[in-house]
Amino acid sequence: MELATAFKRMQDRREFIKQSCSLCIGLVGLGTLAAQLSGCASLPVLKAESNNGRISVPITAFTEKGKVVIVRNAQLEYDIALVKISDSDYTALQMKCTHQDNALTATQTGLYCASHGSSFDLHGNVTQEPALAPLKKYRTEITNSSIIINTK
């Protein structure tokens, strides 16, 4: 009797594992499809030093198709999403959700909070609540070969 129960439980677990695996395979498939569609799954991450609150990012950090570079600095609590609006216009956004301070995730199309679903466009405006306030912007300057982000 106990053997039969154990066998049944094993079958049930197998079924659950089978269903879960099907789900995962489906998700991986969707992810792969989406990655194929985007042609670029990840964003460039640039570790940059700060010089008196000024972070220099070489213009070459932007690839031909990409318009977002993530800038990481050890002194800053949050990463910065540096967005190329045009050749003469760059926006530096603090990657901190204005809802509950969680670090944001960036893609080529926007910034997203994994915790509560808030999203922002590449100008820092809220596109999905619960966040209500736009993202903090840092001032930027363009030199011959780089973009300077002023974090002070």
Add this chain to the structure above:
Amino acid sequence: MKKLLASLLVLFTLPATSQILTKEDSLSAGIIARNTATVISGYGSAKYSLETRSKIARANLDRVIVFLGHKFNNKISVFTELELEDGKVTGGEVGGEIALEQAFIKFQATKSIYLTAGLFIPRIGIINENHLPTTFNGNDRPFVETFIIPSTWRELGIGVYGNVAKLPGFNYSLALVNGLNSADFESGSGIRQGRFEGRDANASAMAVTGSLLYYIKHFRIQASGYYGGSAGLTKVEADSLQMSYGAFGTPVALAEADVQYQNKGLSVKALFTTVQIADAGAINRAYGSNTAEAMIGYYGEIGYNIFQLTKMKEKNLTIFARYELLDMNNKLPANGLFNGANDQQYIVCGLTFQPIKGVTVKADYVFRKTGDQNPALVINPFPVGPPFYKNKEFFNLGVGYSF
């Protein structure tokens, strides 16, 4: 009087760095130079609902939540949410609920990783974490994420949340929380009544839950799972009830996957979930709850913000439609009884209007279709009890806010 004086003394002797601000201009907006801040915010919703067949209407203050958070420094914060459901709670009367929805401390370990400890909401499904009335269409939260995934599902435990630095867009979570109480499972609401929600949880039963979440372009793709015990019994109790006990005894497993797309006013959501309770037969033998071995549910929703066609793109008037299926008899143990009333389909359609961010006015129509009710499970048949109809329609009007 002494208490009042003590309170005033505390207030006037607070450190100069402490402030009470609204969320928009305080720690969330990051405009204050100091590292500490206290935040007050909240959300709420009220609804008028008309059931067309009986012409019975109901108005209810569904919920009001007050959020209070404090940032001790850049690494440590506390988050609390106190919820009142259904307007009021009166001693000795059924109805209404006052509960803590969240109360946890967050430790920011690195830029990419943080830990939570206390009463928190694990990342399972869409609504569980994102349940503010301004973030979903319709007055009611999706039924699949109410009865199959028992949102809002919070338990006591510890969790780790993070993102992968080398793969922007990729997030994960893993948590260890107290398990469920299978003694309270009910046919028709799945595992919902088995949640402890922070009240004297039997932590002899434990659960592990985790999620993988990936943002790519306008897609949000997630998979999450839960596996935990539901019988925190002693050996003597478990033997007497013929149930498996221990941390993962009488296990409940839940798997979920969802995809969301949002771009230029168009929003699409799809979610699939399944709950598996291998020992449902033992639970029924012990508690007579007619628990199912397997339940599945899924829904799909499409919406479009009409204001995207105008210059007022910051406003929101979304027209939406959602189809939901709940199969709560998907697999029954030998001692389970099929109840068609637990096989449900919903069509929900309506409008979500937001004159400004943080405020929503909702109007929707709900059509619910079920199978036949099993008469063997009806304790008070009609006319002693209310009549059962397989098809029901509701018109709902509601308001909500979040700040």
